[in-house]
Amino acid sequence: MRKQQLVRDTIWDAAIQLFAEKGFDETTVDDIAVAAGTSRRSFFRYFQSKSDLMAQDIVSYGASLADAIRRCPPGCSLPEVLRRTMLQAAQHSAAQPRTRQIMEIAAQYPAAREAQIARVAEVQEHLAAAYAERCRVNGGNDLTAHVLAGLTLSLLSVTFRTWFTNGQNDIASTVDQVFATVQQLMGGRVGAGRRSVPRGGG
Amino acid sequence: MRKQQLVRDTIWDAAIQLFAEKGFDETTVDDIAVAAGTSRRSFFRYFQSKSDLMAQDIVSYGASLADAIRRCPPGCSLPEVLRRTMLQAAQHSAAQPRTRQIMEIAAQYPAAREAQIARVAEVQEHLAAAYAERCRVNGGNDLTAHVLAGLTLSLLSVTFRTWFTNGQNDIASTVDQVFATVQQLMGGRVGAGRRSVPRGGG
DNA sequence: GTATAAAGTGGCACTGAGTGCCATGTCAAC
DNA sequence: GTTGACATGGCACTCAGTGCCACTTTATAC
Structure with missing residues (x-):
């Protein structure tokens, strides 16, 4: 009904x-x-619980993410899949009318925040599965899929954080900014560029 | 007392x-x-609560992480700081006698898992602060610090997951494997996505 | 229209988490 | 031995969450 x-x-x-x-x-x-x-x-x-109310939007968030991964054109490289997925999920969430209100509640109440975070962790499993399908096409093993899933959620978390605290409207540019930061960080050279230093850091 | x-x-x-x-x-x-x-x-x-018991080890985990970031030799690049931090935190946790037992409990009971995950999210804030200090030296803004913090925790999460499910003893090689995966993934150009060979070690 | 099965609703009572309050116990200082 | 600080444990309370059951609504059959 x-x-x-x-x-x-x-x-x-x-x-x-x-x-x-x-x-x-x-x-x-x-x-x-x-x-x-x-x-x-x-x-x-x-x-299921009072906290469950706070996790409701995470469900659609997770669905949006898995959907984005699967809908990505076959020609896309894995980083491009990641970028597009981030973008779509971010825009999806930013477009929900209650998003900012829920973020405010989560920011203020640890118990409410916990519920969301816990649900996000569940989503990660589904994402890894979706990425695993991709990896069969693009190359990459199961570990790659799990890394991608973790990357997606942690980068989106930073994205939302930045977007929310800066009070910006355009979340797409925040996504680009975050994505570029990771690429620069893990790909290019940032600051002092010494690559390997003797072990034993203590 | x-x-x-x-x-x-x-x-x-x-x-x-x-x-x-x-x-x-x-x-x-x-x-x-x-x-x-x-x-x-x-x-x-x-x-504070029953769940709090499950989050106890996360406190020392977080301290170990922040410590690792700050102890990294000044010459290290940011990715190198990330790698060393992952390595030290992973080894620290793997060395705790109860770690596997706690992971088993967390794997089996959602409520127990939630408590841990929530605490990890708190740790992320402290990590970002520690990375921010680093970024002042190595170059990189506040966003870089938050991305690094998110990266650290999500990659470590994948590391523990892999280590735990594979029943491996040597967590250092798992760290290397995960780190290499990200570098390979994000390091190359967006089009291709293939780059350096994973470097075994440990 | 009536009978009936199925599903939804709400009240009641219960367990367990977590908290405030207060009486008691312990230990050190004097 | 008295005093004060502090830790302890019991009691009672609120609230979350669940099982049970009676009641109501809805759908289907005759």
Whole structure:
């Protein structure tokens, strides 16, 4: 039924609203249920936990990421796949109406943040699988896929952080900036360019 | 007092033992308190939460990381700092007696895993600060520092994952392998993506 | 329209996490 | 032995999350 989704959305909207108004910790599940015109018991039929509410957008974020990887033209090199994936996911998230509000809640409440971070870690597994398919075409082993998945999420995390704290509008340029930074860092030479130094750094 | 640390260690040991035996979710704080010969109320004076127990080793992990960054010889390039940092942190963690046991618990119980992941995210902030100091010397801006911090943790995560699932003993070679993968991946031009040969070692 | 199965809802009671409060115990100083 | 600082543990409370069950709604069959 479509009514299911409606109830779900109603609860979610009410919750985010309350989190923004009262704070995450200060809002009880009862508060949310009442605000959404339902019961505490029903709340837990739609969401696994209070924290789960904060992780909802990560699901679509993850789907958007895996989708971007798979939709990349076959001719793309792996770094190009990474760049395009970052770009699409960043724009997808930036376009969600509640994104900034949710980021603000996450920034303010550790418990809310934890829920998001944990879900992102789950997404990483799916990304690695999507990249693994790519690697079969472009060359690269399972390790490459996992590195790419980790890279995607950590670079996007930096991207969002920069975008959010700078209050910028254009997230695409932030993506470019971050991507260029990694390339410069791991590819070119930055600063003192001595490559190998005797071991034992202590 | 040193006795404080003793009680703390006793509780922690008892907890990890119980998690390994009964499972994380199945172990209550009461169980832990009794096993450690103390009370539930005292438990919460030593640890913020049950999950906090799983995050204890992340604290020393984070300290080890920041330490490695700062101890790196001044002549090192940023990628070299990254490589050495990864290596030291990996070896530090691999040397902890309980590391594999804790990884097993984390692998099995989402709630336990979440606690660790959340703490790692906190560590990232400290790493970025340590890298920022480096960047003042080696060149590179604040963004570079944050990218490096994210890179460090995500690459180490892949490293531990590989090391853990493969049941390898030598984590240093795993670090080299992961590091080489990123260099190969991001080092070349966007079009081709093939570059230097992975350098074995350790 | 009525009967009925299936699914959704909400109340109730329970366990467990985490916290505030306070009485008690311990240990050192005087 | 008294005093003060501090650690401890018990008690009671709130809130998250779950199992159970009665009730209501909806869909389907006759």
